Amino acid sequence: MPTTIAIDPVTRIEGHARITITLDDQGRVEDCRLHVTQLRGFEAFCVGRPFAEMPSLTARTCGICPVSHLLASAKACDELLAVRIPPAARLLRQLLNYGQLVQSHALSFFHLASPDLLLGMDAAPEQRNLFGLAAARPEVAKDGIALRRFGQQLIERLAGKRIHPDWVVPGGVSRPLSRETAAAIRAELPAMLTAAQNNLERLQEVLPNFTAEIAHFANFPSGYLALAGEAGRLEYYDGPLRLVDQQGRELFNEPEALHYHRHLAEQSEPDSYLKSPYYRPLGPDDGLYRVGPLARLNAAASCGTPRADQALAGFKELAPGGPVTSSFHYHYARLIEIIHGLEKIELLLADDTIYDPRVRATAGANAPEGVGICEAPRGTLIHHYQIDEQGRISAVNMVIATGHNSLAIQQGLQQAARAFINGDPGDNTGSEGPAGTGEKRGQSGGATVGEIGENGNIREGLLNRIEAVLRCYDPCLSCSTHALGQMPLAVELRRPGGELIGQLTRDNDKVESKLTA
Secondary structure (H helix, E strand, O other), rough: OOOOEEEOOOOOEEOOOOEEEEOOOOOOOOEEEEEEEOOOHHHHHHHOOOOOOOOHHHHOOOOOHHHHHHHHHHHHHHHHHHOOOOHHHHHHHHHHHHHHHHHHHHHHHHHHHHHHHHOOOOOOOOOOHHHHHHHHOOHHHHHHHHHHHHHHHHHHHOOOOOOOOOEEEOOEEOOOOOHHHHHHHHHHHHHHHHHHHHHHHHHHHHHHHHHHHHHOOOOOOOOEEEEOHHHHEEEOOOOOOEEOOOOOOEEEEEHHHHHHHHHHEEEEEOOOOEEEEHHHHHHHOOOOOOOOHHHHHHHHOOOOOEEEHHHHHHHHOOOOOOOEEEEEHHHHHHHHHHHHHHHHHHHOOOOOOOOOOEEOOOOOOOOOEEEEEEEEEEEEEEEEEEOOOOOEEEEEEOOHHEEEEEEEEHHHHHHHHHHHHHOOOOOOOOOEEOOOOOEOOOOOOOOOOOOHHHHHHHHHHHHHHHHHHHHOOEEEHHEEEOOOOOOOEEEEEEEOOOOOEEEEEEEEEEEEEEEEO
């Protein structure tokens, strides 16, 4: 009889989710699924609001990456106004975005991932956390706190508060930057760059300890989606949307944000409130791609700053002649992007244009539809708005980075479960790789790594590895849950001791009630 193992809740992620692993009669993995059980639904309840409210309203989607939503939303509203924002406002928005990048990546790497990387995947759960890291490696914990504080403080210095600021507005920003504020930010940069560089070197030192994880953590061919900078440089705020395949061939390069849907489609999942985008011409089975730090570095020819470019050269040596396919290396890519973000902050503050007091263009609603795209820390973020004649929102579509990655996450969880529980060297799906690669998914190779403990129990460290696949993507589940009416709903009534006495379920509009006691 098949057996189901539930990892509930998944720990050290933003939001609420569980993973279920189904074993067949022989105890081998039959399936592994991620279930995102929370629903935010911003797409629905923003309808009817004045469009000028959208930046500050959609920033409430998440307390971790509100700046990303501010920027994508404001860019969509700029299109509704049909204005070109002042040059200083564009630079200030970029500066804010880099502050967000540094603080969010620091949270992901140091607070959520480092316990696995520096204490070990098999460390005791009561020690494998931020407090255990602080006790065992205080220098690492202090660097993480300092880098996150720097990013949050930069956001506060520019926008007035660290979480849910309202400084970014349709047409630009609400006030200019003073040179005194810039000097305070600039004074902290040398120490932050040293901290980021030191921890990149620490990660490089421990990589040989994770050969099995590198081989099986969502390690397969895919496409890579990101904004395209000039001359192939890394870009977070502007530029065309570009998808490349496993060989680096360009599948599309779309300069018009409004036309993103010509290339990307979305589907709902039966057991999750996530929407799953895919490359439209290939369909959901073969059109999966990845976004975020790994995808951006794979798609970029250079970072455009000296320290980050040096680090990028080392990153690309992980897979000479091709992209880095293992999602384990999202962690590596995140540290490179922290270094790049700090260098870009320094360059932006050295540009006199950023201090111009003209920071906002004003107009009324001049276009019925607008799309804003930026690179959030976790990947490409799209806000798409339509308005009526009174300037009220009539339709919203938000395509979130974690949604872009959802198909790759599901595939990666299955690959890891089969490797670490079954001991299979690949995921054995036999399906073709996505985005026209002509390769098989799951061809990661590697040794047999599965191990079942006494009495048929699966070791906790192996289950932690499956959770850790999800952590590679630093998922933001609050942001990404907008698929209404797709997942069954179950409400349970239990006694104080936990005994189930009643259950109400809804599946495909069919409601059933059952009393068990």
